[in-house]
Amino acid sequence: MKQGMLIVVSGPSGTGKGTVCTELLKETPELAYSISATTRQPREGEVDGKNYYFLTKEEFERRIGEGDFLEYANVYGNYYGTPLGKIQERRAKGEDILLEIDTQGALNVMKRCPDGLFIFLLPPSIHELESRIRGRGSETEESLARRLGNAKAEIEIGRKYKYVVVNDTVDQAVKRIKSILMAEHCRVDLNQEMFEVLEDEKK
Amino acid sequence: MKQGMLIVVSGPSGTGKGTVCTELLKETPELAYSISATTRQPREGEVDGKNYYFLTKEEFERRIGEGDFLEYANVYGNYYGTPLGKIQERRAKGEDILLEIDTQGALNVMKRCPDGLFIFLLPPSIHELESRIRGRGSETEESLARRLGNAKAEIEIGRKYKYVVVNDTVDQAVKRIKSILMAEHCRVDLNQEMFEVLEDEKK
Numbered sequence: 001m002k003q004g005m006l007i008v009v010s011g012p013s014g015t016g017k018g019t020v021c022t023e024l025l026k027e028t029p030e031l032a033y034s035i036s037a038t039t040r041q042p043r044e045g046e047v048d049g050k051n052y053y054f055l056t057k058e059e060f061e062r063r064i065g066e067g068d069f070l071e072y073a074n075v076y077g078n079y080y081g082t083p084l085g086k087i088q089e090r091r092a093k094g095e096d097i098l099l100e101i102d103t104q105g106a107l108n109v110m111k112r113c114p115d116g117l118f119i120f121l122l123p124p125s126i127h128e129l130e131s132r133i134r135g136r137g138s139e140t141e142e143s144l145a146r147r148l149g150n151a152k153a154e155i156e157i158g159r160k161y162k163y164v165v166v167n168d169t170v171d172q173a174v175k176r177i178k179s180i181l182m183a184e185h186c187r188v189d190l191n192q193e194m195f196e197v198l199e200d201e202k203k
Numbered sequence: 204m205k206q207g208m209l210i211v212v213s214g215p216s217g218t219g220k221g222t223v224c225t226e227l228l229k230e231t232p233e234l235a236y237s238i239s240a241t242t243r244q245p246r247e248g249e250v251d252g253k254n255y256y257f258l259t260k261e262e263f264e265r266r267i268g269e270g271d272f273l274e275y276a277n278v279y280g281n282y283y284g285t286p287l288g289k290i291q292e293r294r295a296k297g298e299d300i301l302l303e304i305d306t307q308g309a310l311n312v313m314k315r316c317p318d319g320l321f322i323f324l325l326p327p328s329i330h331e332l333e334s335r336i337r338g339r340g341s342e343t344e345e346s347l348a349r350r351l352g353n354a355k356a357e358i359e360i361g362r363k364y365k366y367v368v369v370n371d372t373v374d375q376a377v378k379r380i381k382s383i384l385m386a387e388h389c390r391v392d393l394n395q396e397m398f399e400v401l402e403d404e405k406k
Contacts, residue, residue, distance in 0.1 A: 120391065125404060126401060152401075152402075155398060158398060159391060159398055162390065162391060163389040164389055164390075164391045166397070175385075176385060176389055179382035179389075180385075180386040182379060183366065183382050183383040183386035186322075186366040186383060187365065187366060188323065188365060188367045192362075194325065194367060194369070195359070195361060198325065198328070198358050199355075201329040201330070
């Protein structure tokens with residue numbers, strides 16, 4: 001069984017990761033989304049193993065101790081985290097897993113899963129990034145300045161990724177990411193079994 | 204100016220390289236085809252620098268001596284060759300160049316242009332390859348057996364390439380190659396200037 005890929009889509013705050021990943025998942029039904037673990041109570045209709053992995057606080061903390069989280073945070077008393085074990089289980093079954101994550105999180109994933117496929121989403125320009133953050137209308141001038149400052153620092157992190165995709169339009173960005181996935185599936189080093197099959201046929 | 208890519212599409216005899224490359228060029232107008240050099244006389248309507256680079260025998264042999272050919276052959280007294288200099292000139296202008304070449308030729312190109320993008324075209328099966336060669340109707344049983352034997356040996360060479368594309372249908376093969384080209388254009392190491400532009404904008 002060919003192992004699935006871990007696809008990490010990341011980028012500075014305000015680049016539009018969420019929108020791009022939602023559209024990518026819609027257009028790519030065979031792509032699975034990395035499910036987070038949490039200690040908060042399930043809301044009505046939420047299903048364990050679909051919306052979240054619901055864990056007790058004790059279980060979550062035990063797993064932190066075992067290093068099972070690629071990253072985690074405690075938000076208002078509830079833990080949220082990305083479980084590495086679950087990702088590896090699903091990859092072993094041949095599933096490609098999409099992980100949308102901030103740049104700091106992605107740096108951690110690079111250390112733990114160096115075989116991940118790291119795609120950096122860039123805004124077309126700093127000016128455009130500013131417009132987008134302003135467009136949300138929810139920022140004060142101070143928080144806008146802070147977010148922009150962070151974004152600029154984060155762009156430098158992109159140099160560590162394998163691919164860079166400009167999010168000029170969501171359609172174009174999704175098209176580029178889909179091409180990257182198709183290309184990666186054609187890598188010779190990930191398709192050794194293709195040669196073996198043909199070689200066996202020779203006999 | 205960002206340098207253009209040298210895209211080398213290659214594969215065993217009978218895999219359908221020619222058909223795939225013709226369709227790829229049709230669907231990708233910005234992709235340029237590597238023009239061969241020859242010492243044969245131009246036929247009516249043939250244009251120097253478009254159909255071929257027409258060279259005198261002396262000029263061709265001088266260039267062989269200078270190592271300007273990625274590969275060349277003498278067919279019935281006329282030389283044919285792939286001029287490296289012309290490819291490098293066009294790449295310097297930012298043009299992506301497509302080179303369709305046999306597996307032996309591709310091995311030479313790997314030595315001379317290790318930064319080329321090497322794509323190996325595979326038949327879906329040896330059985331299918333045999334049907335295709337038989338379908339041409341132009342082979343004796345003896346030449347068929349020889350071609351199949353060669354093809355099987357050539358498949359092993361594919362392990363040295365970066366990408367492998369199964370030519371199950373021409374449409375699918377072309378789609379995969381187009382995705383590979385789009386993905387390669389998103390490589391971070393080939394897009395350093397994108398980060399520099401955004402960094403300059405910060406100031």
